[in-house]
Amino acid sequence: MPQQLTVDYTKCTGCRLCELACSAHHENKFQPSLARLKIVRYDDIGVDIPNVCGPCEEAPCVDVCPTYAMRRDPITDMTYVDYDKCILCKSCVGACVNGVIRLDTESMRIIKCDHCDGDPECVKICPTGAIQFGPPARSTVVDRHDKAETYLAEMTRTASEGES
Numbered sequence: 001m002p003q004q005l006t007v008d009y010t011k012c013t014g015c016r017l018c019e020l021a022c023s024a025h026h027e028n029k030f031q032p033s034l035a036r037l038k039i040v041r042y043d044d045i046g047v048d049i050p051n052v053c054g055p056c057e058e059a060p061c062v063d064v065c066p067t068y069a070m071r072r073d074p075i076t077d078m079t080y081v082d083y084d085k086c087i088l089c090k091s092c093v094g095a096c097v098n099g100v101i102r103l104d105t106e107s108m109r110i111i112k113c114d115h116c117d118g119d120p121e122c123v124k125i126c127p128t129g130a131i132q133f134g135p136p137a138r139s140t141v142v143d144r145h146d147k148a149e150t151y152l153a154e155m156t157r158t159a160s161e162g163e164s
């Protein structure tokens with residue numbers, strides 16, 4: 001059965017160990033810009049939101065690729081890049097609703113999450129359990145974005161109440 005990364009925003013402390021573990025695993029470097037997930041910090045309200053690959057019912061990165069280099073594995077549902085076909089047009093980078101497909105300008109290749117072949121390093125390293133890996137919930141990516149928006153709105157309201 002396909003498995004997906006899921007995020008509990010309330011548990012993320014912004015330690016960014018997940019980014020370091022991801023880049024170390026894939027690139028042998030502690031370099032967040034090479035991680036396949038991204039922690040977005042909202043300094044004004046003291047909130048960190050982990051952005052991870054999926055779950056996408058429709059994968060825009062696959063739909064937008066002009067050379068069919070971005071594919072979806074029919075068994076795992078995970079998307080992956082066929083580097084023999086990739087022309088580095090960056091269409092998938094722009095199409096990713098989670099902002100976690102990147103062009104590595106050093107190696108000149110598209111980098112994206114691969115779920116660490118089923119044993120995600122980000123999940124293992126997260127000290128608070130903010131990122132989990134398991135069978136997909138019924139929620140879609142839209143639900144997840146709605147939840148992030150709701151969480152951010154609530155935290156903003158709480159922060160402004162604290163100031164008044």
Ligand code: SF4
Binds near residue numbers: 129
């Ligand atoms: S390791 Fe966990 S708590 Fe730390 S930044 Fe990543 S998701 Fe947040």
Ligand code: SF4
Binds near residue numbers: 115116119
């Ligand atoms: S599952 Fe692996 S590749 Fe994907 S974000 Fe986590 S550590 Fe990176």
